[in-house]
Amino acid sequence: MRTPAGSRAAGSSKGGQASTGTGKKEPAAEEAGEPKTIQSPGLAGWIRENRLWMIVVPIGAAVLGLSWFLLAGRRRKEESAGAFLQPMERDGADSGGQADEGTGGYSSTRISAADVNARLSSSVGGEEVETDQDYALVVEEDALSMAGASGEESDEDTIEAFLKDREFDTAYTTYARCIDEDNSARFDSSLEQKLGEGLIAGGQVEKAARVLEHHVATHPAQEISAEAYFNLGYAHFHARRLEKSRKFFGLFIETEPDEKRRERARAILAALS
Known part of the structure; x- marks a missing residue:
């Protein structure tokens, strides 16, 4: 039985449409499909990625906190000591003590x-x-x-004259030149103590420390007054050399006969410890 040409054409046309439709289904499905979901790394992954910061930040905070605590504690100690720390003169006027009977035999x-x-x-x-x-x-x-x-004046006479006129800075200039030229040069004990006291009163603690340390280095112990040790402790305290300050306050306690003064120095040492 013959099939009409028109029917064959129609059939082939349908077949073409079907095959064409079948061929286009896969790309269309891929395009219409849902996009792939990117998974979050989660808490464990975040920790792995930031583990360095998680270690460094707490350690840094702890170090800063400890440093602040130590510095604040040290500052409080220094302030408590400085509140009642005053230089001491040989006549004991600062604490109501009796005048020193001598300055070591001079x-x-x-x-x-x-x-x-x-x-x-x-x-x-x-x-x-x-x-x-x-x-x-x-x-x-x-x-x-x-x-x-x-008959010319000696350097010591020159320094003494400056001290009488209360020209402590000028007196120190001459004194410093002398010990620069000869670091074993020996001066009168009372002269060095007066110069040291005058420099401390003027706030020149570094210069005072140099004078009094030279005095201690060039005189035997029996010629060094307790006040010289105290003023050295005072000068080093204000120069923020606390180890030296404690050393000379300790020497003051050993050599000072007055119990009230010793108690005062012990209180200072306790505040600096």
Whole structure:
């Protein structure tokens, strides 16, 4: 039985449409499909990614907190000590103590080397009697060696004159030059203590510390007053050298006979510990 040409054409047309439709179904399905979901790394993944920061940040915060605590504690100690820490003078005026009986064996009276040599070279006349008491005044060895010279003032006399005029900075300039030239140069104890006290009163604690440390280094212990140790502790405290400050306050406690003063120094040491 023959199939009409028209029917074959129609059939082939339908078949073409079907195959065409079948061929286009897969791309269309892919395009119409849902997009792939990107999974979140989750808490464990976030921790892995940020583990370095999680370690560094707490440690840094702990270090900063500890540093602040230590610095604040140290500052409180220094403030508590500084609240009642004042320089000490040899007459004990700062704490109502009695005047110091001496400054280590040096007389406050000054005599020239030429006068001493003239006295020593002269003969004893009449009923004049010379005893050791006549020469109880201390005269510096270097001054004796300069006897009979041109009569010029020594550096020590120059410094003494500046101290009388309360020109402490100028006196220190001369003093510093002398010890720069000879670091074993020895000065009168009272002169160095007066210079140190004057510099401390003027707020020049570094200069005062240098003067008093040279004084301690060039004199035997029996010629160093307790006040010199105290003022060295005071100067180093204000220069923020607390270890040295504690050292000299300790020496003050060992050498100071007055119990009230020792108690004061102990309180300062406790505040600095």
